[in-house]
Amino acid sequence: MAAMVSDQKSALTLKGVSRSFGGIDAVVDVDLVVPSGERRALIGPNGAGKSTLFNLITGEISVDHGQICLYGQDLTEDPVQNRIQLGLGRTYQSSNLFMQMTVQENIFLAAWRRGERSSSKLRTLFRSWKKYPEQCSRAREVAALVGLAEKIDVTASELSHGEHRQLELGITLAHDPKILLLDEPMAGLSANERIFMTDLIMGLRSHITVVIIEHDIETAFRIAGQVSVLHQGRIIAEGSPAQVRANQGVQEIYTLSSETDGEGYA
Ligand code: ADP
Ligand code: MG
Numbered sequence: 001m002a003a004m005v006s007d008q009k010s011a012l013t014l015k016g017v018s019r020s021f022g023g024i025d026a027v028v029d030v031d032l033v034v035p036s037g038e039r040r041a042l043i044g045p046n047g048a049g050k051s052t053l054f055n056l057i058t059g060e061i062s063v064d065h066g067q068i069c070l071y072g073q074d075l076t077e078d079p080v081q082n083r084i085q086l087g088l089g090r091t092y093q094s095s096n097l098f099m100q101m102t103v104q105e106n107i108f109l110a111a112w113r114r115g116e117r118s119s120s121k122l123r124t125l126f127r128s129w130k131k132y133p134e135q136c137s138r139a140r141e142v143a144a145l146v147g148l149a150e151k152i153d154v155t156a157s158e159l160s161h162g163e164h165r166q167l168e169l170g171i172t173l174a175h176d177p178k179i180l181l182l183d184e185p186m187a188g189l190s191a192n193e194r195i196f197m198t199d200l201i202m203g204l205r206s207h208i209t210v211v212i213i214e215h216d217i218e219t220a221f222r223i224a225g226q227v228s229v230l231h232q233g234r235i236i237a238e239g240s241p242a243q244v245r246a247n248q249g250v251q252e253i254y255t256l257s258s259e260t261d262g263e264g265y266a
Helices: 050-058 080-085 103-115 119-125 133-145 161-173 191-202 217-223 241-246 248-260
Strands: 010-021 024-035 039-043 065-070 088-090 179-183 209-213 226-231 234-239
Touching (some): 010 050, 010 209, 024 065, 024 234, 039 050, 050 080, 050 088, 050 209, 080 088, 088 161, 103 161, 133 161, 191 217, 217 241, 226 241, 234 241
Parallel strands (some): 039 226, 179 209
16 A cells, blocks of 8 residues: 555556456556646547546446555545545536526536535425525536526526536536546537637636546647547557657557548547
């Protein structure tokens, strides 16, 4: 366990993490160290294992082998909730909103669940939710943070796709995460929405450690200080955007991709 002491400054440390599904090796012997406050992009072909890696980090699925530490604390066997309490937050590739609820209600619920976990309270919540001034003001604060201050009372179903993504980010920020895992937050966004979301992510408070899976390699390179490239479950390259861009192995898999379908990379 002595080795863990030296990792305490890193927000996230993975050692030899592997996971297979039936015969498919989704994640193979991955080592990953993300220092506190870093912006890290995770890129690689469709099916490379990026989302699976996020699921392993959050604890939504368990590892076959290896170790996962947050701030030097081994959480490999811990449930999702323990990791959230240590400051881990994530967004999903597909939408996870309560569409019949307003922006404020969606964020409020997330903020409230952070403080209160009794399900009986949850049931009575929506009859009297405006009685929780702290969470209400936190919801307004977060809505402003993700550019939805004007839409606070709008029902989620009436928002644009870009605004859905902003709201998802807001819901995650309501938990005040220290480590944020963003799984393709720009998926399906228009060029303008993409610029807006890029600015939002780049403007996140600097103490928040961010790992972002991003399809568009130029966006990934712009946001991230460091980039890790996953291919067939393995990290095949890691470094600054310039180093990764110059890496021959990376160039090969990206050229291959554009020759086959031109899509499929994140
Ligand atoms: P990426 O996010 O990089 O596109 P994924 O992590 O979603 O890749 O998938 C990696 C591989 O693991 C793929 O071959 C995928 O089909 C497989 N996989 C992912 N999740 C599951 C699951 N729950 N059950 C079976 N196979 C899965
Ligand atoms: Mg994915």
